[in-house]
Amino acid sequence: MTNEAQWHYENFEPTGSSIGYRITRKLDEVQSPFQKIEIFETTDWGNLMLIDGAVMLTTRDNFLYHEMMSHPALFTHAAPKNVVIIGGGDCGTLREVLKHPGVEEAVQCDIDEQVTRMAEKWFPELCDSNGDQRAQLLFDDGIAYMANRPAGSVDLIIVDSTDPVGPAEGLFNKAFYDSCFRALREDGILVQQSESPLMLLKLIQEMRTEMGKAGFNTFKTLPFPQPCYPTGWWSCTLARKAGGFDFRQDDAQAKAFATKYYNAGIHHGALSTPAFVAQALGE
Amino acid sequence: MTNEAQWHYENFEPTGSSIGYRITRKLDEVQSPFQKIEIFETTDWGNLMLIDGAVMLTTRDNFLYHEMMSHPALFTHAAPKNVVIIGGGDCGTLREVLKHPGVEEAVQCDIDEQVTRMAEKWFPELCDSNGDQRAQLLFDDGIAYMANRPAGSVDLIIVDSTDPVGPAEGLFNKAFYDSCFRALREDGILVQQSESPLMLLKLIQEMRTEMGKAGFNTFKTLPFPQPCYPTGWWSCTLARKAGGFDFRQDDAQAKAFATKYYNAGIHHGALSTPAFVAQALGE
Numbered sequence: 001m002t003n004e005a006q007w008h009y010e011n012f013e014p015t016g017s018s019i020g021y022r023i024t025r026k027l028d029e030v031q032s033p034f035q036k037i038e039i040f041e042t043t044d045w046g047n048l049m050l051i052d053g054a055v056m057l058t059t060r061d062n063f064l065y066h067e068m069m070s071h072p073a074l075f076t077h078a079a080p081k082n083v084v085i086i087g088g089g090d091c092g093t094l095r096e097v098l099k100h101p102g103v104e105e106a107v108q109c110d111i112d113e114q115v116t117r118m119a120e121k122w123f124p125e126l127c128d129s130n131g132d133q134r135a136q137l138l139f140d141d142g143i144a145y146m147a148n149r150p151a152g153s154v155d156l157i158i159v160d161s162t163d164p165v166g167p168a169e170g171l172f173n174k175a176f177y178d179s180c181f182r183a184l185r186e187d188g189i190l191v192q193q194s195e196s197p198l199m200l201l202k203l204i205q206e207m208r209t210e211m212g213k214a215g216f217n218t219f220k221t222l223p224f225p226q227p228c229y230p231t232g233w234w235s236c237t238l239a240r241k242a243g244g245f246d247f248r249q250d251d252a253q254a255k256a257f258a259t260k261y262y263n264a265g266i267h268h269g270a271l272s273t274p275a276f277v278a279q280a281l282g283e
Numbered sequence: 284m285t286n287e288a289q290w291h292y293e294n295f296e297p298t299g300s301s302i303g304y305r306i307t308r309k310l311d312e313v314q315s316p317f318q319k320i321e322i323f324e325t326t327d328w329g330n331l332m333l334i335d336g337a338v339m340l341t342t343r344d345n346f347l348y349h350e351m352m353s354h355p356a357l358f359t360h361a362a363p364k365n366v367v368i369i370g371g372g373d374c375g376t377l378r379e380v381l382k383h384p385g386v387e388e389a390v391q392c393d394i395d396e397q398v399t400r401m402a403e404k405w406f407p408e409l410c411d412s413n414g415d416q417r418a419q420l421l422f423d424d425g426i427a428y429m430a431n432r433p434a435g436s437v438d439l440i441i442v443d444s445t446d447p448v449g450p451a452e453g454l455f456n457k458a459f460y461d462s463c464f465r466a467l468r469e470d471g472i473l474v475q476q477s478e479s480p481l482m483l484l485k486l487i488q489e490m491r492t493e494m495g496k497a498g499f500n501t502f503k504t505l506p507f508p509q510p511c512y513p514t515g516w517w518s519c520t521l522a523r524k525a526g527g528f529d530f531r532q533d534d535a536q537a538k539a540f541a542t543k544y545y546n547a548g549i550h551h552g553a554l555s556t557p558a559f560v561a562q563a564l565g566e
Contacts (some may be wrong), residue, residue: 232515269552
């Protein structure tokens with residue numbers, strides 16, 4: 001820890017590529033029961049959170065991910081009232097969800113309380129809405145939470161997790177998707193971060209296969225820029241029991257809240273699957 | 284040069300971030316009169332070209348850049364016949380331009396013949412159309428070429444250059460834009476790569492200012508993913524003497540040629556400027 005700038009590199013074995021940041025100093029570190037959380041100060045990206053050495057978010061670019069994990073799904077559902085976020089401990093997705101006045105309940109269930117405590121300290125802007133009366137912050141196992149959630153009680157489940165290794169591995173298989181399927185109402189939507197559309201299409205295919213085994217039968221993968229994640233290009237995948245992915249375009253255009261990236265046109269663009277993605281996913 | 288995988292990192296000082304690749308070996312290297320060109324083999328990205336140490340393209344992701352540098356502008360012009368590419372020595376933009384059957388002339392003017400020779404050798408798929416009767420490959424100074432091009436003889440100028448330092452510096456100022464303005468017909472379009480919309484908005488502003496001094500009066504910046512460039516998110520900026528940026532959506536939807544990324548919906552999305560970009564550019 002010095003005040004001289006150094007470069008921190010994260011090598012992503014599955015993509016054969018690396019992303020790095022120029023950092024000025026380490027601000028904080030905690031070893032939770034689940035993982036090691038580190039906070040660095042960067043020269044150009046604000047603060048940087050690493051979990052077990054993997055970049056989770058930066059002050060500068062997290063809005064892309066958080067907006068795209070929430071608004072496309074929320075503007076696809078006709079009237080989302082009950083929302084559950086699995087993971088999402090940095091509270092950025094929760095903040096976006098609560099921008100929708102129709103949402104009556106937003107449960108955030110992250111296994112690791114320390115992620116939220118670090119976010120409150122180093123990314124306070126993401127925690128703006130934690131005091132909202134509609135918000136409920138649980139620090140518990142998301143798999144168990146979904147297994148115990150009453151059937152047909154949820155409109156939207158957002159799986160805002162780390163990669164499918166370690167604590168998050170159980171969020172990418174049929175058993176978990178079975179619980180989600182049961183908890184969702186008939187017109188409910190499951191949306192999950194689904195890694196790089198350029199390099200990790202096989203993972204998206206596998207996710208869809210597992211979701212399909214649980215009964216979901218329509219899928220849509222929306223790409224979006226996310227500079228701090230491998231390849232700088234990321235995606236979320238939406239799954240439904242039935243019905244398509246046309247969205248409430250007029251409502252999106254007339255939204256009464258501010259976003260930095262999301263708008264109706266960008267949503268339309270994200271729905272326009274590139275040919276190479278469509279081909280890989282057999283669409 | 285070994286057969287063991289190593290990591291090659293490129294640090295981008297202006298963005299405080301870095302991108303790297305896992306490489307297996309160096310395939311080629313040439314010092315041209317203008318710059319040093321190196322080719323590496325990677326584990327996951329095909330071949331990689333560096334110019335003076337900066338990543339220019341990879342086999343895996345160059346389609347994003349080449350498609351977005353060409354098709355949005357070509358589908359915005361009502362009937363582009365005469366196209367000039369300044370830079371673009373890897374021939375990937377030329378290939379995309381020639382997919383449009385209405386194009387009658389496509390001049391590629393890159394100062395460094397060695398870039399094209401290396402592309403022919405290591406990225407042969409990008410050079411597929413170099414023998415097209417409509418194509419003309421010049422190895423000359425693009426600034427001089429535009430200064431000498433007859434007035435009102437061009438429909439579309441694509442500036443597919445390296446960053447605004449070194450050989451390409453003269454492609455980002457009023458003198459060059461004056462030549463472009465003069466060479467373009469009244470309904471002509473200038474499109475130029477314009478760096479990262481997340482981190483380099485000041486550069487886009489400066490480009491627009493210089494273009495404005497030359498007489499261009501409408502501008503549109505289209506973001507697109509480009510994993511191998513700083514932040515993984517890139518842009519092109521379109522400039523016109525008059526008129527807007529509505530595009531020939533029906534023609535784009537009915538295009539008779541294949542693209543891997545570009546489609547009409549993605550074009551529409553790229554036109555939907557994110558709020559933070561619009562704000563920074565004063566739109």
